[in-house]
Amino acid sequence: MMKAVCLLSGGLDSATALACAKRDGFQVYALTFDYGQRHRVELDAAARVARQLGAAEHRLFRIDLRAFGGSALTADIEVPKDRHPALISSEIPVTYVPARNTVFLSIALAWAEVLGSSDIYIGVNAIDYSGYPDCRPEFIRAYEQMANLATKAGIEGRRQLRIHTPLIRLSKAEIIRLGLELGVDYSLTHSCYDPVGGLACGHCDSCLLRKAGFAEAGVPDPLRYAGEPAP
Amino acid sequence: MMKAVCLLSGGLDSATALACAKRDGFQVYALTFDYGQRHRVELDAAARVARQLGAAEHRLFRIDLRAFGGSALTADIEVPKDRHPALISSEIPVTYVPARNTVFLSIALAWAEVLGSSDIYIGVNAIDYSGYPDCRPEFIRAYEQMANLATKAGIEGRRQLRIHTPLIRLSKAEIIRLGLELGVDYSLTHSCYDPVGGLACGHCDSCLLRKAGFAEAGVPDPLRYAGEPAP
Numbered sequence: 001m002m003k004a005v006c007l008l009s010g011g012l013d014s015a016t017a018l019a020c021a022k023r024d025g026f027q028v029y030a031l032t033f034d035y036g037q038r039h040r041v042e043l044d045a046a047a048r049v050a051r052q053l054g055a056a057e058h059r060l061f062r063i064d065l066r067a068f069g070g071s072a073l074t075a076d077i078e079v080p081k082d083r084h085p086a087l088i089s090s091e092i093p094v095t096y097v098p099a100r101n102t103v104f105l106s107i108a109l110a111w112a113e114v115l116g117s118s119d120i121y122i123g124v125n126a127i128d129y130s131g132y133p134d135c136r137p138e139f140i141r142a143y144e145q146m147a148n149l150a151t152k153a154g155i156e157g158r159r160q161l162r163i164h165t166p167l168i169r170l171s172k173a174e175i176i177r178l179g180l181e182l183g184v185d186y187s188l189t190h191s192c193y194d195p196v197g198g199l200a201c202g203h204c205d206s207c208l209l210r211k212a213g214f215a216e217a218g219v220p221d222p223l224r225y226a227g228e229p230a231p
Numbered sequence: 232m233m234k235a236v237c238l239l240s241g242g243l244d245s246a247t248a249l250a251c252a253k254r255d256g257f258q259v260y261a262l263t264f265d266y267g268q269r270h271r272v273e274l275d276a277a278a279r280v281a282r283q284l285g286a287a288e289h290r291l292f293r294i295d296l297r298a299f300g301g302s303a304l305t306a307d308i309e310v311p312k313d314r315h316p317a318l319i320s321s322e323i324p325v326t327y328v329p330a331r332n333t334v335f336l337s338i339a340l341a342w343a344e345v346l347g348s349s350d351i352y353i354g355v356n357a358i359d360y361s362g363y364p365d366c367r368p369e370f371i372r373a374y375e376q377m378a379n380l381a382t383k384a385g386i387e388g389r390r391q392l393r394i395h396t397p398l399i400r401l402s403k404a405e406i407i408r409l410g411l412e413l414g415v416d417y418s419l420t421h422s423c424y425d426p427v428g429g430l431a432c433g434h435c436d437s438c439l440l441r442k443a444g445f446a447e448a449g450v451p452d453p454l455r456y457a458g459e460p461a462p
Contacts, residue, residue, distance in 0.1 A: 063294050063338075070345035092383055099341035102381045106337040107294075110330035114301035133386045142377035149370040150333045152323055 001027045004119040004164070005112045007104055008032050008058070010045030011191040012210055013167055016175050017123030018053050019182035020166035029115060030055040031108055035100070036066035037073050041198055045190035052185050061107055071097040072193070079194040081203040085212065088205050092131050095193055095205065101134035105143055105163065112161070113151045121164045128172035128213060130205050140165050172213025180219065187222035196226035232258045235350040235395070236343045238335055239263050239289070241276030242422040243441055244398055247406050248354030249284050250413035251397035260346060261286040262339055266331070267297035268304050272429055276421035283416050292338055302328040303424070310425040312434040316443065319436050323362050326424055326436065332365035336374055336394065344382045349390045352397070359403035359444060361436050371396050403444025411450065418453035427457035 004026035006018045021028050032046040043060065050058035069075035072094040080093055101124065108120050124135040133139060144163045148154045153161060167175050179186065191210045192200035200207050202225035214221035224230045235257035237249045252259050263277040274291065281289035300306035303325040311324055332355065339351050355366040364370060375394045379385045384392065398406050410417065422441045423431035431438050433456035445452035455461045 059298070061298060065341065067290070067292060068342050068345045070341075092386065096383065097341075098344035098383075099337055099381055102340055102378070103334075103337040106330055106334040109333055110296065110301075110328075111299050113329035114299045133383060134381045136380065139377070139380040139385075142373070142380050146370070146373035146377040147333070149367065149373050150330055150365045152327065152329075152364060155323065155364045 001025070002119065003027045003029055003056075003115050003117040004121055005029045005031055005108045005115065005117055006055070006121040007108055007123065008046045008050060010042035010049060010189060011206070012179070012186060012189045013123035013125055013175060015049045015053070015184050015186070015189045016179035016182070017121045017166055018049065018055065019179055019184045021121045021164070022053060023182055024164075026119060028053070028055045029111065029117070030058040031111060032058065032060050033104055033107075034060055034062045035074065036064045038079070039073070039190070039193050039195055041195045042190045045188060048188040052188055059111070063103065063107070065097060065100065065103070068098065071095060073097050079204050081201070083205060083208070085208070088130060088209065090131065092133065093205060095130060096132050099134070101139070102143070109147050109150065109161070113153070118153065118159045118161045119164060120161070121166070123167050124165050125167045125170065125175065127170060128209050137165070137168055140168070171216070172209055173216035176213050176217040176219060189223070199224055199226040201226055202228070232256070233350065234258050234260055234346050234348040235352055236260045236262055236339045236346065236348055237286070237352040238339055238354070239277045239281060241273035241280060241420060242437070243410070243417060243420045244354035244356055244406060246280045246284070246415050246417070246420045247410035247413070248352045248397055249280065249286065250410055250415045252352045252395070253284060254413055255395075257350060259284070259286045260342065260348070261289040262342060263289065263291050264335055265291055265293045266305065267295045269310070270304070270421070270424050270426055272426045273421045276419060279419040283419055290342070294334065294338070296328060296331065296334070299329065302326060304328050310435050312432070314436060314439070316439070319361060319440065321362065323364065324436060326361060327363050330365070332370070333374070340378050340381065340392070343392070344384070349384065349392045350395060351392070352395045354398050355396050356398045356401065356406065358401060359440050368396070368399055371399070402447070403440055404447035407444050407448040407450060420454070430455055430457040432457055433459070
């Protein structure tokens with residue numbers, strides 16, 4: 001069985017991407033980063049999702065991006081709340097973490113090389129997203145080209161490395177429908193950037209995109225938000 | 232004054248690359264990785280070199296690549312000794328650390344973005360080197376293209392990021408001559424993969440390449456090797 005390394009944050013998108021890797025027939029090696037994020041509650045979510053979806057292995061990798069800061073997720077900068085939907089996709093918000101996906105993919109690449117895997121899954125999405133530069137298709141294609149020159153496999157002419165982005169062209173509602181088909185239990189996931197007492201805030205960009213996605217998909221969101229009764 | 236992030240291992244090449252960044256007029260932000268390497272003695276060398284060459288700041292970043300292993304530098308695999316010079320450049324040795332330069336450049340990219348810097352220096356060399364895939368010019372160019380799509384600067388059409396590789400086409404002897412011109416004190420550097428009681432072993436690929444380089448440059452190597460009297 002072929003192995004794939006799957007980036008797993010514990011959020012809705014990465015859980016769905018992991019389910020896609022399983023659907024595609026891979027043995028899944030889930031990789032989660034403890035990077036000093038404000039929303040550490042997602043680390044527990046990642047462990048639950050990896051277990052529910054049957055990952056062969058789940059690694060938690062520590063890399064402290066607070067050393068550089070520069071983001072509302074890794075420094076003492078306020079997470080924006082209740083932004084207008086049109087604004088969410090039109091400018092790069094302060095929740096952008098400098099070079100985060102580049103760093104995460106690079107560590108995934110290192111693990112993939114050691115595992116003898118040529119496949120990496122990442123749940124980036126360029127439709128209902130926060131305008132991050134490192135979620136765009138052109139970034140992923142350039143990353144793939146670079147990665148194929150970076151490792152032994154590239155020199156030895158073995159199977160080309162592929163970065164799989166099964167969600168990149170889907171709306172949030174389409175991602176949710178796909179995940180439900182593939183058996184993702186979204187009650188285990190956690191998308192919020194700024195949890196309140198362990199519960200999703202319901203007002204950050206990530207919560208707003210999630211709520212709008214469930215509404216559009218016509219499916220109830222199983223997540224409990226702060227200040228709301230349990231669903 | 233423009234800022235540049237310089238990868239600094241504490242070895243001969245990265246010290247010279249840092250001196251090149253100074254020569255090119257940059258304020259230097261030196262970045263060293265404690266990645267669980269066998270030759271941790273290079274961390275002290277990096278601190279000495281950063282001080283001697285006048286870096287504006289020197290950061291030590293911890294990222295434990297032993298989590299994946301797969302290399303003689305990060306796992307319990309023997310470092311090859313006294314390999315024939317022809318062999319050193321013709322096959323990828325077990326000292327290759329999977330995706331190491333990709334990971335290091337990605338973290339440098341994160342710091343550069345936070346600093347507002349568009350320039351990264353790396354002392355890779357494709358002439359007298361150990362055959363690592365991530366030291367080749369084609370890898371660096373692909374990395375640069377990817378990096379220009381990865382960050383805010385790429386989206387906002389600001390100055391393009393450049394990965395500077397001042398040593399890539401130089402022989403080890405040429406690197407040493409260049410460094411001496413630029414005032415590098417090579418007695419502070421440390422190149423060995425497998426130090427013996429804090430001294431360079433004199434027999435690993437890195438020591439062999441260094442010794443041959445000094446011999447060809449016609450300059451005495453100021454480093455003391457294990458089993459030899461102080462120079």
